[in-house]
Amino acid sequence: MTIDYSKKINELVEYLNTCRDEYYNHNRSIISDKEYDDLFDKLAELENESGIVLSNSPTQSVGYKVVEGLNKVDHDKPMLSLDKTKSYKDVIKFCDDKDALFMHKMDGLTLCLTYKDGILYRVETRGDGITGEDITHNANSILGIPKTIPNTNTIHIYGEAIITTKDFEYINYKLPESEKFANARNLASGSVRQYDSNICRNRKVRFICWNANELSKDGTMTSGLDEADKLGFITVYRRTRLSLPNWTEEHIKEMFENMKLRADTVNYPIDGIVIMFNNIEYGKSLGRTLHHFRNGIAFKFYDDTYETHLTNIEYSIGKTGTLTPVAIFEPVQIDGATVTRASLSNLSIMKSTLNKPFVGQTIYVSKRNQVIPKVEYCLEGEPIHGEELLFPLVCPYCGASTYVEKDNNGPEILVCTGNNCIGSLLRKFSTFVSKQAMNIDGLSDKTLEKFIKLGWIHKYSDIYTQIPKHSHELSKMEGFGEKSVTAILDSIEKSKTTTLTKLFIALNIENIGKQNAAELEKFFNNDPNNVLKMNIEGPNGIRERLSKVNGFGDIMVDSVCKWRRSANDMTEYMDLINILTFTKKADKVTDKLSGMSFVITGSVNLYKNRNELVSIIESNGGKVQSGVNKDTTYLINNDVNSSSSKNKKAKELGVKIISEEEFNKLLGNETTTKPIKKGLF
Ligand SMILES: [Zn+2]
Structure with a gap:
């Protein structure tokens, strides 16, 4: 029965506040004074019976507060985001055989409410996840925040500040064209951060709770949310699923479509579905990465795009002499990372995406599936106001002429005509010696280029065999002294003790980045020989087993199999593992020796x-x-x-x-x- 109280009270508060707003700010009476007074009394009565009093209730003497600025506050517990995906397959993989909770992913600003001794103590924004802003003064201007709860522990309630699509349209409807707001999320975010709580009140922001774990009675997230319901919070729309045996991508898709419809009918702005393990302790046991908690994932309906400006187009060279255009742009922050470049794949895609690219062109960038930066489109009809960026007629690496290759209906591809173009070898070694790979100091691209031209390095292992062999010659060369040669040799020697993860990064396996390399190390049980022992295909083969590993999509699995199948790559690999010594990454780090x-x-x-x-x-x-x-x-x-x-x-x-x-x-x-x-x- 208490749930009904909560719902009724929220509805009444919202309605009475709207009436007041219309009366005081727009000079319109929606209801008569008598009706208003009756509803007001009814609300007071319900509040009295249930003990639920919302912070923005008209029964409370609401003194609006104005602050001079927003104070930074450190969160009691980090407010990390979740890893994101756009693949139904990932959802199935994630849930596995565990009970999962599926919730609307509200498109707003994440807030944390802290209650102490049963009284609302603080409201803070997520900020960077560690430190947020104190917006407690606006609590009485946001719907769905109880003033008190019958629980004397320190309780944290998490949720999203949103503006419904209907309210957003209405707010905009009343504004002249030039003052209309662009989107509901930014408006919600801007409103709760207002210094003057009176401004926030007019924006009809509501708080939708999606985590009340500290109220849980039986260790599940569902129980926490059910309890929150009873206390006057508006909780997120959710469905529970007891494990997903035999669930197909179609099933998940259908469920998500239904949940989307549900959001539409209540005018809630959502941008995806959040999937979390219902068992709170189990979720906690999974820990976190630097940026994410591992107890859930967010399925996103769309990739967010970010506006930026093109500054250049560079051409990276592939093994076969293909020159791939790469857009370089002003830095944008996407999912906590700074992004400055994105591959344009080939000339055809470059043309269809950017038309005639020029310096300063307005472009929109996303991270496809939250991983690969991508230029999605450019601003239509923008006049060319910077230098046009034409593709190069000579290879930027070796100076040989380039030509455009086109097979039938295939894309236009730019190719270097130089035999043994130095570019591809340079890229190979540049990755190999880089910090996160073999971490060899003193081998800049310029130095590597010299070695390649001298014919010293061609295979990876040449770094370990050929450079030391030519050390005397090297110390006589311009720009190198005995000291710098010794430093290079030391660094090469030091790099012989490494991890399998670093080697996998070093080997230029297509589509395999740092994160995947670490997963590969685990996959091969930290034994370099397992790479060679394991079959590629078949029931227990690399393909079958790797596709079950988190984060490995079909493309990545293909890349690993292709690499494993290549006789050339395997010869290089075997040469290397005979030279290198592998240590397991220290998985337990202590401070036992601190200060020593x-x-x-x-x-x-x-x-x-x-x-x-x-x-x-x-x-x-x-x-x-x-x-x-x-x-x-x-x-x-x-x-x-x-x-x-x-x-x-x-x-x-x-x-x-x-x-x-x-x-x-x-x-x-x-x-x-x-x-x-x-x-x-
Ligand atoms: Zn070239």
Whole structure:
């Protein structure tokens, strides 16, 4: 019965506020004074019976508040967003056999309400997820926020501030053409952030609660929302599904279409469906990534587009000499990442998307499926007001002439005519040595280009075999001294201890980025040999199993299979894994060594090499110094009685000398890095 109270009270408050607004601000009486008074009394009576009083109730003496600015507040708990998808397949994969809750994804501004001792204490915006803005002064101007709740714990309620499509149309209808608002989401967002709560009130913002987990009686999200319903909140439209056995993409699609219709009938602006695990503890156990919680995903109906301006078109070169146009534009923030470039695929797509591209052209960019930046379209009919960006007649990498290739009805493709165009090799090695790949310092594109022209590097493994071989020659070359050559060789040597993830990034496997590379490492059980042992096709093959891994769509699975099938790529791969040593990424990082500084001298026995020991120390919060000084905590040396200069210095300064074994004891015998035997089979 209490749910009825909540609904009735929200309806009455909304209606009475509308009447007041029309009367005071537009000089129109929707109802007679008598009717108003009767409804007012009715509301007071309902509030009295149920104990539900909304912050914006006309029965409350609503003193409007004006603040001078919005204070920044740190959230008690981070308000991260969810990973997004546009694929029904991902939804099925995500739910697996767990109970899931499907909710409207409200298109508004996320708010967190905090109640202390049963009283509304604070309302804050999401901001960057860690810090938001305090907008408590506007609580009495937003529908659906109870002033009090019968719960004395500190309670956080999450939801969305929205303006219904109907209210939005009405607000705009009353405004002259030049003052009309562009979209409901921005209006809601701008309204709740107003300094003057009177302005916010006129915008008819309402709070739709989608997370009241702290009110849950049985550990499910549904129970929390049901409780919130009873307390006067307006809760999100939702459906629960007890696992999804045998659900097809068609089923999901149909359910989403129905939910969309439902939103239309109540005029709620939604831009997708949120899917969350109903079991709160299970959801929590999945943890988070840097940007997202893992207990849910958001299915988006559309990719949002962002306006920006073209600054250039660059051409990247592929293995076969294809020159792919890449749009370079003014930075835009999409899903928390700065985006400045997007592939235009080929000349045909470039022309159909941008017509005649020019510097300063207004373009609209999205992240397709939240992953791949894409120029969606340009501003129609914009006069050309910058330098036109024509495709190059000579290859920007080798200077050979280019030509446009076109097969029958296929797209127009720009190709470099140079034999062995240096561009493709340069790209190959540039990725290989990059920071997130093999992380080799001192090999700039310019240096790599020199090595390629000298014929020193062609295969990846040449980095490890050919460069050291030519080190003497190199130190005599212009721009290189002995010192810089030593630094390069050191860096090459250091890169030999790496992770499988880094190698997968380094290998230029098409469509495989950092995130996928990390998944691949797990997929191959962190054993480089498994790549070769596993079949490609068949029931237990790479294709079948990889397609079940989160984040791997058909295109990526295809890329991995194609790479695995290529004899050339596999030869290169085998050469490399015979040279490299793989460590598992430290999966447990502690601060056990924090505040301690170490110096390592002599040979190491328990660890693969010094680099590995260094990474263990650093991942546990310690520092590594090159020489012993007064700040040194320990000198690690297996020969405690050695008469080396470092040992002498340590003894002089009273720095304790420990063996590797003693070092392990410092860590509580915990080895966070497991060396893996190198070599094949
Ligand atoms: Zn070329």
